[in-house]
Structure formats: C-alpha cells, structure tokens
Amino acid sequence: MGEKFAASFAVLNESFGLVFKELFGGGKSMLSLADPQNLLESGVEINAQPPGKRLQHLSLLSGGEKALAAIALLFSFLRVKPVPFCILDEIDTALDEANLARFNSYLQRLAGKIQFILISHRKKTMERADMLYGVTMEEPGVSKLISVRLGAATHLESSAG
Amino acid sequence: MGEKFAASFAVLNESFGLVFKELFGGGKSMLSLADPQNLLESGVEINAQPPGKRLQHLSLLSGGEKALAAIALLFSFLRVKPVPFCILDEIDTALDEANLARFNSYLQRLAGKIQFILISHRKKTMERADMLYGVTMEEPGVSKLISVRLGAATHLESSAG
Amino acid sequence: MYIKRLEMYGFKSFVDRTTLELTPGITVVVGPNGCGKSNIADALRWVLGEQSVRLLRGTRMDDLIFNGAASRKPLGFTEVSVTMDHSDGSLGLDYREITVTRRLYRDGTSEYLLNRQTCRLKEILEMFMDTGIGKEAYSFIGQGRIEEILNSRPEERRLIFEEAA
Amino acid sequence: MYIKRLEMYGFKSFVDRTTLELTPGITVVVGPNGCGKSNIADALRWVLGEQSVRLLRGTRMDDLIFNGAASRKPLGFTEVSVTMDHSDGSLGLDYREITVTRRLYRDGTSEYLLNRQTCRLKEILEMFMDTGIGKEAYSFIGQGRIEEILNSRPEERRLIFEEAA
Numbered sequence: 001m002g003e004k005f006a007a008s009f010a011v012l013n014e015s016f017g018l019v020f021k022e023l024f025g026g027g028k029s030m031l032s033l034a035d036p037q038n039l040l041e042s043g044v045e046i047n048a049q050p051p052g053k054r055l056q057h058l059s060l061l062s063g064g065e066k067a068l069a070a071i072a073l074l075f076s077f078l079r080v081k082p083v084p085f086c087i088l089d090e091i092d093t094a095l096d097e098a099n100l101a102r103f104n105s106y107l108q109r110l111a112g113k114i115q116f117i118l119i120s121h122r123k124k125t126m127e128r129a130d131m132l133y134g135v136t137m138e139e140p141g142v143s144k145l146i147s148v149r150l151g152a153a154t155h156l157e158s159s160a161g
Numbered sequence: 162m163g164e165k166f167a168a169s170f171a172v173l174n175e176s177f178g179l180v181f182k183e184l185f186g187g188g189k190s191m192l193s194l195a196d197p198q199n200l201l202e203s204g205v206e207i208n209a210q211p212p213g214k215r216l217q218h219l220s221l222l223s224g225g226e227k228a229l230a231a232i233a234l235l236f237s238f239l240r241v242k243p244v245p246f247c248i249l250d251e252i253d254t255a256l257d258e259a260n261l262a263r264f265n266s267y268l269q270r271l272a273g274k275i276q277f278i279l280i281s282h283r284k285k286t287m288e289r290a291d292m293l294y295g296v297t298m299e300e301p302g303v304s305k306l307i308s309v310r311l312g313a314a315t316h317l318e319s320s321a322g
Numbered sequence: 323m324y325i326k327r328l329e330m331y332g333f334k335s336f337v338d339r340t341t342l343e344l345t346p347g348i349t350v351v352v353g354p355n356g357c358g359k360s361n362i363a364d365a366l367r368w369v370l371g372e373q374s375v376r377l378l379r380g381t382r383m384d385d386l387i388f389n390g391a392a393s394r395k396p397l398g399f400t401e402v403s404v405t406m407d408h409s410d411g412s413l414g415l416d417y418r419e420i421t422v423t424r425r426l427y428r429d430g431t432s433e434y435l436l437n438r439q440t441c442r443l444k445e446i447l448e449m450f451m452d453t454g455i456g457k458e459a460y461s462f463i464g465q466g467r468i469e470e471i472l473n474s475r476p477e478e479r480r481l482i483f484e485e486a487a
Numbered sequence: 488m489y490i491k492r493l494e495m496y497g498f499k500s501f502v503d504r505t506t507l508e509l510t511p512g513i514t515v516v517v518g519p520n521g522c523g524k525s526n527i528a529d530a531l532r533w534v535l536g537e538q539s540v541r542l543l544r545g546t547r548m549d550d551l552i553f554n555g556a557a558s559r560k561p562l563g564f565t566e567v568s569v570t571m572d573h574s575d576g577s578l579g580l581d582y583r584e585i586t587v588t589r590r591l592y593r594d595g596t597s598e599y600l601l602n603r604q605t606c607r608l609k610e611i612l613e614m615f616m617d618t619g620i621g622k623e624a625y626s627f628i629g630q631g632r633i634e635e636i637l638n639s640r641p642e643e644r645r646l647i648f649e650e651a652a
C-alpha cells in the first residue's frame with residue numbers, strides 16, 4: 001500500500017515538474033513527502049520556483065503565480081489519471097497575458113483526452129473554444145442561453161475583459 | 162453607547178443603500194441588526210438585491226455581484242468616515258465591463274476626499290489614473306519601477322487584460 | 323466518454339427549459355456578471371450526484387429551484403438531465419449512451435433516473451466511482467477555488483494525491 | 488492629508504532603492520504576474536505599522552528582507568520610508584510633512600523613526616489611532632480579499648461597523 005503510493009507519487013512528481021515548466025516557461029517545482037519514513041500517512045509538500053526566482057515558500061508567490069502553480073498541479077494530475085470531463089469556472093482570471101497564453105496552449109494539448117467546459121471572460125481563452133455559449137439575462141432574473149459564432153466572440157470579451 | 166451606535170448605523174445603512182444603487186445601476190440593499198434589542202452586541206446582517214432580482218441570501222449572488230456588493234460596503238464606509246488614503250489590490254478583477262465602468266465613476270467621486278492607490282490589470286481602471294506606475298522584473302527576481310505616460314497605458318493592458 | 327448534452331428546467335436562474343449541446347473538445351461559456359454561467363456548472367455538478375449544498379453555493383437544497391423573478395412565479399421543482407456518449411464502455415455498462423436525470427421538489431423529495439429508469443442516488447454514485455467524475459478539485463474547480471488546491475494542509479493534500487494515484 | 492512619497496530599500500523584490508512619487512489623486516500600479524505590485528502595497532502597510540506577518544504574506548518577519556536572486560546576494564536589512572503631506576494638521580501634530588521610517592535587520596531587531604528621530608512603534612501606532620489609516624478592510628484591501636468584507640460573520644462585521652461609526 002505504501003509502496004503503491006510511493007510509485008504513483010514518483011509519477012505525479014515527475015508530471016508536476018514537467019507541467020510547471022511548460023506553464024511558467026521555465027523554473028522548477030517539486031513535490032516532497034513531509035515524512036518519507038511514513039509512506040502510509042505522510043502529508044505532501046509543494047515547492048515552486050518560478051523562472052529566475054529562488055525556491056520559496058508557496059505563500060511568497062504572487063497571486064497570479066499561485067493560480068498558475070495550482071493549475072499546474074491540477075493539470076499534472078489530469079495527465080497521469082485523466083478524468084473524462086473537467087469543468088473549470090474562471091480559473092484563468094488572475095493570469096497575465098503571457099501566462100494565459102501558455103495556459104491555453106497546454107489546455108489544448110490535454111483537450112485530446114479530456115472534455116473541457118470552461119467559464120471565462122478572457123479573450124485568449126474564448127479564442128480556443130471549439131464551441132462558445134453566451135449566457136444573458138435580458139429578462140431580469142431569467143437566464144437565457146445563446147450559442148455564439150467565434151467571430152462574434154472577440155466582441156463579447158468587451159463585455160468582460 | 163448603544164444609542165451612538167444606532168445613530169451611526171442608520172447613517173451607514175443609508176450610505177450603503179445609495180452606493181449600492183449607484184454601483185449596480187439599480188436594485189436595493191439594506192443592513193440590519195441581527196438583534197435590534199441588543200444594540201451593544203448585535204451582529205450586522207447584509208441584504209443585497211441586484212436590479213431585477215429578488216432579495217436573496219448573499220451566498221446566492223454571483224462572483225462578480227459579491228465583489229461589487231463588497232466594494233459598495235467599503236465605499237459606503239469611506240463616504241461616512243473617510244480615511245486619508247486607501248490601497249486597493251486588484252479589487253476590480255471579477256467585474257464585467259458594465260460594473261467596472263460604474264465602479265470607476267464612483268471611485269472618481271470619492272477621489273476628491275481620499276487618495277487612492279490601486280493595483281489593477283483592467284484597462285478602464287488604468288484610464289482613470291492621474292499617475293500610472295509600471296513594475297517590471299527584467300532582471301529575474303528584481304523589481305524595477307517605471308513611471309508611465311497615459312498614452313502607453315492602453316498598450317500595457319495587453320500585458321494583462 | 324464525453325458529455326453530449328445538458329438539459330435544465332427550473333434550475334436556479336434557468337427557469338425555462340434550456341439545452342446545451344456540447345462538443346467533445348473545448349466549450350467556453352461567457353457572459354456578464356450574474357447572468358447564470360456558474361449556475362450551469364452547478365447544474366452539472368448536481369445532476370452528477372453532488373450532495374453538498376455548500377459546494378452548490380446554497381444554504382438549503384431548495385435554493386436550487388427557481389425562486390421567482392420580477393414577472394415569474396417560483397417553481398415547485400427542478401429537473402436536470404445529462405446525456406453522455408459511452409461508446410468507449412469506460413464505465414463498464416452496456417449502454418452506448420447514458421442519461422442521468424435528477425429531480426428535486428420543494429418538499430424535499432428527490433427522484434433519480436438512469437436512462438429513464440428510476441434508480442437511487444447510490445447507483446449513480448457507484449457508476450462514477452473511481453473515475454474522478456464529479457470530484458471537487460479534480461473534475462470540478464469552482465469559481466475562486468483554484469488556489470485552494472495549494473492551500474490545503476499537507477495531510478489534506480494527501481487525499482487528493484491518493485485520488486490521483 | 489496624503490502620501491507624497493514611498494521609498495523602499497531591500498523590501499522583498501525591491502532590492503534596489505526605489506522611490507514612488509504619489510499624486511493626491513488616483514495612482515494605478517500595473518505589470519505582469521509576480522513583478523512586485525503587491526509587494527509595494529505590503530511595503531506601505533508595513534511602514535505604517537503592520538505587525539501581522541500573515542497580512543504581509545510571509546511566514547516570518549525576515550521574509551520581508553530581500554532574500555536574493557540569480558545574480559544578487561540576500562541583504563542584511565530592509566528600510567522603508569513614507570512621507571505624508573500634513574498641511575491639514577489632521578493628525579494633530581505640528582509638522583507640515585511627516586516621514587515615518589521602519590527598518591528591520593535579519594537578526595530581528597527593528598528601528599522606527601518619525602521625521603528622522605528614533606521612536607517606538609507605539610508612537611507611530613498612536614499617531615494613526617482613530618484615523619483608520621493602515622486598518623485592514625478599510626484603508627487596505629489585499630489581493631483576493633475584497634469578498635471577505637461580506638464573508639465575516641455578523642458579529643465580526645460588527646467590529647468593522649464600530650470602526651466606521
């Protein structure tokens with residue numbers, strides 16, 4: 001049981017290292033066991049070092065860096081053990097344009113194996129949609145769905161961006 | 162003591178009602194005392210009803226509506242008891258364009274009495290700046306400040322937006 | 323396996339019967355604050371078996387039923403159906419297509435259907451067991467919750483790791 | 488009363504001496520993720536007397552001192568100064584301009600100066616008492632914290648109301 005966990009842990013750690021580098025465009029990251037002698041119960045610690053920076057406690061990362069590190073962790077799980085579909089509600093809100101672009105490229109790579117449904121108000125994310133739905137509330141308190149052609153999407157971002 | 166609180170509470174309640182309407186472009190809101198018989202200890206409850214919607218528990222508001230209601234509460238305090246300066250770190254992130262525009266207009270009105278320092282990546286907010294500072298990290302791990310002319314600001318938003 | 327369609331009736335702000343046809347690729351939902359985007363995510367979560375009212379952003383289960391608007395009366399029940407393409411057989415069931423339906427009445431009674439046959443919540447949860455489907459911080463990331471993946475204490479994180487392991 | 492200038496040396500990622508000249512109007516700070524914007528807010532908060540390491544996003548006070556970068560060694564101390572225009576006399580002191588300086592060394596020792604005169608933290612805090620200056624959820628809203636104004640329980644909210652009352 002402990003050995004099984006150790007084996008999967010090694011796989012997850014490698015996955016996290018790779019995904020982190022892709023999303024941050026560099027840097028490094030590592031998962032470590034708080035108590036390697038106690039594989040059955042040990043907690044897991046996360047170390048993240050954005051490019052050019054020193055390895056620091058997670059709490060010293062910026063808002064956008066934390067969001068991207070969390071996305072890297074989620075994606076690294078999905079790479080190792082895909083789930084059929086994944087619903088993500090505004091997870092790209094804190095990312096600057098450079099990080100957002102890398103996030104969207106990576107999403108595209110996972111989208112072969114996993115069906116993604118995203119809620120977003122970022123233009124770059126909308127541009128990656130195979131299908132785009134708009135939700136409106138013309139009648140107060142009543143939601144209405146409209147399906148949107150991608151040309152019109154860039155117009156919609158001006159109701160958010 | 163209890164009477165003093167009751168008097169200020171009435172003033173805050175009226176202020177919140179007004180600011181909420183301005184920021185939401187309608188709707189209504191109310192603060193109420195959980196225990197009006199016990200002015201000295203009663204907690205304060207918040208009721209918010211965006212335009213066209215029913216009065217609902219705060220938790221049923223959307224992410225952006227909650228952010229705007231919180232901004233309304235903060236601004237209503239500042240209106241009643243101004244503080245000399247106020248530092249706001251990315252409080253406009255969740256707002257759509259319509260709410261963002263109203264937020265920025267209201268900020269302008271308070272800016273006569275209160276000095277605001279905002280961190281933002283929203284273009285509409287940058288356009289309201291009397292002074293704009295950019296922060297960069299060309300040398301990894303080392304922050305550098307550059308002061309920015311407003312024409313260049315719209316360019317900067319494309320590093321965030 | 324992927325979701326082909328989501329149908330909602332009387333679910334939160336979606337008072338009128340609404341159908342989303344989905345692509346196996348990437349679907350993006352957009353719109354202004356408060357228009358109902360997160361409500362769609364809640365509907366999907368709920369029909370897949372979510373029992374935590376807190377994760378559905380309510381205080382009581384009947385918060386999920388449309389509770390009225392300016393020119394609309396509250397409804398007495400809500401119904402959501404999700405239809406999945408199951409031609410890969412990954413759930414081990416003998417259907418090419420699987421439809422899960424969940425209904426909730428104001429008096430608190432619930433109904434569950436699997437391919438139009440009445441069933442219990444237990445059967446739906448068992449069907450999805452070990453697939454990760456519907457799991458918080460894995461298959462669903464709620465609004466404002468992405469950073470929680472990092473915040474949880476090392477021991478809590480362990481549970482997520484065991485899920486993925 | 489308003490802030491004229493903020494000067495930082497060795498504060499978090501601002502290793503080099505940096506000066507922000509501020510306007511009494513609206514100043515907006517922009518830039519990519521992780522470049523140091525929130526660190527500026529932390530510097531201002533800290534020099535005004537913030538004692539909570541948690542509100543300064545660190546785990547220990549010396550997390551505030553520049554701890555090195557690829558081609559830079561860590562520093563041994565940090566110093567931040569804020570200069571305020573006080574021509575309205577609102578703090579009740581007889582200065583037209585007030586400068587508060589705070590220094591922290593790696594060994595944990597601190598120094599405080601008021602208009603270049605050594606003083607204790609206590610005097611700085613007393614000077615700002617009842618003005619709301621430096622108060623969380625009033626004068627400072629940290630990143631990701633705006634909604635907390637709504638989340639606090641009714642009894643906690645009471646404290647904020649008494650502050651404003």
Ligand SMILES: Nc1ncnc2c1ncn2[C@@H]1O[C@H](COP(=O)(O)OP(=O)(O)OP(=O)(O)O)[C@@H](O)[C@H]1O
Pocket residue numbers: 141211214215217221222223224225226333334335353354355356357358359360361362384385386387388389390465
């Ligand atoms: N049971 C219900 N009946 C009617 N309306 C409801 C019900 N529950 C929630 N709502 C409404 O749904 C709206 C919230 O929708 P939702 O959270 O999906 O918004 P959103 O599009 O995600 O917005 P944001 O961009 O701000 O996150 C609220 O205005 C709320 O009044």
Ligand SMILES: Nc1ncnc2c1ncn2[C@@H]1O[C@H](COP(=O)(O)OP(=O)(O)OP(=O)(O)O)[C@@H](O)[C@H]1O
Pocket residue numbers: 050053054056060061062063064065302498499500518519520521522523524525526527549550551552553554555630
């Ligand atoms: N003591 C320190 N020494 C050196 N660098 C530090 C120190 N403390 C924090 N940092 C660095 O400062 C950076 C964070 O800066 P900050 O939080 O101000 O970013 P930000 O511009 O607000 O970004 P975002 O837009 O993502 O919120 C981190 O990358 C962190 O490595």
Ligand SMILES: [Mg+2]
Pocket residue numbers: 223224225359360361465
């Ligand atoms: Mg939402």
Ligand SMILES: [Mg+2]
Pocket residue numbers: 062063064524525526630
């Ligand atoms: Mg920040």
